[in-house]
Amino acid sequence: MAISWKSRLKERFEKNDSWPKIVMIYLFLLLCCFITIYPISFIFTVSLRPGNQLFSTSLKLIPDNATFKNYTDAFTKYPMAKWMLNSMFVSSLTAVFAVIISVNAGYAFSRYRFWGRKFGMTLLLVTQMFPAPMLLLPVYLMLVRFKLTNNYLGLILWYVSTAVPFNIWLMKGYFDTIPRSLEESAFIDGASILRAYWSIILPLAKPAIALCALFAFMGAWSEFIVARILITSKSMLTLPVGLIALQGSFSTEWGIYSAAALVTAIPVTVLFIALSRYLVGGLTLGSVKG
Amino acid sequence: MQARRKGKSYELARPRWYVPLLFLLPAMLVMVAMVAYPLYYEVDISFRSVTLYNLRSGNYPWIGLENYKSMFEDPQFFSTLIRTVVWTVVNVVSHVSLGFMLALILNRKLPGKAIIRVLLILPWAVPQYIAAIAMRNLFNETYGPINLVLKALFGDGATVMWLSNPANAFKAAIITNIWLGVPFMMMTCLGGLQSIPQELYEAADIDGANWWQKVRNVVLPLMKPVLTPAIVLGTIWTFNMVNVIYILTYGSTHEAAQILVSQIYKRAFEFFRYGYAAAMSVVVFILLVSFSSVFIRAQKLED
Known part of the structure; x- marks a missing residue:
């Protein structure tokens, strides 16, 4: 009985693995997971610390006298909600434009052979440099010169142009995996190019489109190097710029900052992880096939 | 009806010339406005004197190679260049080796690996600046857990001045960036590994190959088309990483922890030496383009 239980358990691993090896692998993975999680859980710990304990040297996950006051303070003492709205506006528009642009361009690169096609793909890679x-x-x-500083248009255009090259590669790779015969049969049934594209190819490409939108959204949601140069008006600050300013005075506001950072990070992190199963296929397919 | 069908399939095989152009047009417009023209403009201002004083006038005097000359005469430029190379090599080597190793492990039959994979990509999933600030606080000299642990293990003398000493700030930045970059390489390698058919491993097993021989002779050659673009992209991204350096050295004036790109950013937007910064960017760009083309040629991966 015990033997069959053991052998059944063993079937769930590679067949030649010995028990010590399996234990070693798990220990190693456990260590790696700890390293990836700890810095993030530390933000959580600090965000729960009451104001008089910010510089505590305790390493407890949940601090003594844990409180959510920092979370409410983030919204009452600072214009967090305003920053979030600003960022939401900028990031959503970025995602919409980036998707429209890169899905169409990716389709052209995948389906058509035209003059300058390879050169265009290479140029996109060069833009990453x-x-x-x-x-x-x-x-x-x-x-x-155009008096467009402190205007979201400039910022959104910038984000779109940085998101598009990678996303075009991603979309092209994904379209390459959809067989051409699908469109061909639609054409034989009398569908136009646009109709076949819209009602056959795009629905199939949903996971890649979602990934594109997510990458564009995340890029804009977490960017501050450019935003802090282009947007200086106090009421227009985006979330990262606001947060970094908060962090600049971190001797006093570190707890509030941590709470705000978690609130900012959780939605995109959850989305990212939800879509991560498409990452494995999408990324490599996009980058490999010339 | 018959004729129409023929017309349609003809259209797919050889579409009218403007069809791909229409699909590409939005992308082309954005890339011209936000990349091609600014690039031209950048090269142009690298030969001009652009400072805070004449920024708004739009009238920038031509000074020829003056910006380049003062850049190459600055000894700091070369020390920063060397530091940038160290930064890039250490980071990319760590990203690829750790990422590859984790991908090999996650590609095995292992209960619970889906959850482990999610936990391992966390550093990629969290917005970069938040992760970097979290790391900055781990490195805090008095209250940061890293020093607290060092102190507990090795006594008071073992604590490291992570952020106030530029050389240590640079090390802290490297550690942070390794932490941030491994998940991308891991996922890329995992995708590549999953595309290798199981039969190849079995064939290698029958030939009596050991683990290392399998990795070297079966996995690596098949992974080359995945790894080459990933390494090129990874190198470029690392070379150009402003966020991490900027956040970890935030508030300090020392230059000894900067890499070329973060120095460009500071020169341009904190010291307002726009022309000089433009000249530096042109040099960085030339460096990266030469690296990438040499690397890709060496891998014989031309399309």
Whole structure:
């Protein structure tokens, strides 16, 4: 009885693995998980600390006298809600534009053979080589000239242009996995190019489109290097810029900052993890097939 | 009816020339406005004197190679360049080796690996600046857990001045960035590993290959098309990583923890030496393009 129980358990592992090896693997993975989780759980700990204990040297996960006061303070003492709304606006528009642009371009790169196709794909890769401050500088000078600083249009355009190259590669790779015969049979049934694209290909590409939207949204939701240059008006600050400003005075506001950071991070983190099962296929397919 | 059908399939095989163009048009417009033109403009201002004084006038005097000259005469430029190379090599090597190792483990039959995978990608899932600030606080010299643990283990002398000493701040930034970057490589490698057919392993088993031989002769060659673009992209992203350096050295004036890109950012937007920063960016861009083309050629992975 015991033997069959053991052998059945054993079937769930690689067949040649010995028990000590399995234990070692789990211990190693456990250590890695601890390393990935701890810095984040530490934010949580600090966010629960009451004001007089911020600089405690205790390493407890839930501090003594844990309180949610920092969470309410974030919204009452600081314009957190306003920052969130601003960021929500900018990030959603970024995601919408980035999806429209990269899905269409990815489809063209996947389905059509045209002059400059390979060159275009390579150029997209080259855009990844620009250091962010490199293009930020001329864009900033351009926006100053057109008097578009402190205007979300400039910021959104910037985010879209940074999100699009990677997303085009991603979409192209995904479209490559959808057989052409699907459209061909639609064409034979008399469908137009747009109709086949809209009602056959796009529904199939939903996971990749979701991933695109998420990447674009996340990019804009967590960007501050550019936002703090382009948006300086107090009422227009986006969430990361606001939070970093809060953190600048962290000797006093560290607990509030941690609470705010968690509130900011949780929605995108959950979304990201929910979509992460598509990551494995999507990323590599997108990057491998020329 | 018959004729119409023929017309349609002809359209797919050889679409009118403007069809792909229409699909690409929005992307092209954005890329021209936000990348191509600014790039041209950037090269242009790298030959001009652009400072805070003439920023709003839009009238920038041409000074030829003056910006480049003062950059190459600055000894700090070369020390920063070396630091940037160290930063990039240490980070990318760690990302790829750790990511690859974890992917190999997660590709095995292992109960509970779905949950473990989710936990392991957390650093990628959390917004980067929040993760970086969290790490900055782990490194806090008096209250940060890292020093507290060091102190408990090795006594008072073992604590490290992580953030006030530039060399240590640089180390802290490297640790932070390794932590941030492993999940991407892990997921990329995992995708590549899953595309390797099981039969190949079995064939290698029959030939009596040991684990290392299997990794070297079966897995690595098949992973090359996945790893090459991932390494190129990873190198570029690491070389250009402003966030982590900026946050970990936030508030300190020392330059000894900066890499080229963060220095460009500071030169441009904190010291307002726009022309000089533009010249530096052009040099960084040339470095990256040469690296990528050499690397891709060496891997013989041209399309």
